[in-house]
Amino acid sequence: MTIAEDGAVDLEERIRLPRSMRLRLTRNGLTLVPVTQAHLTTQRRIANQIEERLPGWTPVGEFGVLPSREGYSPEPDVSAVPSDTLKPGASTFPEDLLRFVVEVVSPESAERDYSTQPDHYALRGIEAYLVVNVLTARWTLLTRPENGSYQHSVSGTFGEKIEIPVEDQTLVLNSSQFMRV
Template sequence: MAIAEDWVEFVQDAIHLPKSARLRLTGNGLTLVPVTQAYVTTVWRIAHQIEAGLPGWVATGKFSVVPPREGYKPEPDASALPAEQIRPGKSEIDESLLPFVVEVVSPESKNRDYSTKPDHHASRGIPAYLIVDVLAARWTLLTRPADGEYQHRESSVFGDQIEIPVADQTLTLDSSQFQRI
């Protein structure tokens, strides 16, 4: 598997993509994924709310979660770390440091965001997983990982507050600020 993983990283580095697209390794191979304005705006608004709601923490995005498991390193859209844990020269974050991860749904990622990624994040012991569905204007918060599955699920429409437990505090996100496609 290491050879395949190295090859994928080589290909991703060698291909020059427009900023409006990303290349993803999926079960179907390499997939070119368009980046919508709703996705970009929602990720930006989540990051802004993280930094406003968690003093001393820094919003993170565009990173890989390590160590790889079954050849897979998730790349969540957002999370947060205490400022002293940020490593400016790194693009990977150890799973044990992440209090939560956020995925913003796109047409291409919808199935994985709801069916595959929860198991991956729960098996890593990440305390909370937030799915922000800009297609349906809904959010789903999964918490309490145990035995590779999240034990608690809360879901609602954009407009409601989302409360995510983070260390010894609660991050409150205002989902009315999220953009729908």
């Protein structure tokens, strides 16, 4: 952790935040992030589908990706790691364990989820990045990272299936289960 990250953790422990809010350290500083029911429900439903439909993998959420790069460690909303590598006490995972990450858009994160985050994940070689926008009921799947950016993109609306390649399997998400604000 960087000094700034340590400071954010210390500050978060001292401030009593409502459960509906999170404190995030971004390149722009500390941000208070509201968490909507649509965000939480969609995040949970994605994790449930991963557990049901991706044998050998365990869903994980709200964790730091290691190593930190340029003083920043992204915190995806949902992903999965091979079940045999899961450490129950872990709050961070090395980037090489992650084949895909999912970010659920909130009003505060919309710009970052579409502009900054793809670069962070592509630079790390994460093979697929799914953006689920509960504000517009749309999703975007970015794949084929190369030279710090994703080379392929497919988008759709809630109700369509999403196919995410995960090693020798394909995770098929039912986006009709996602919730819109």
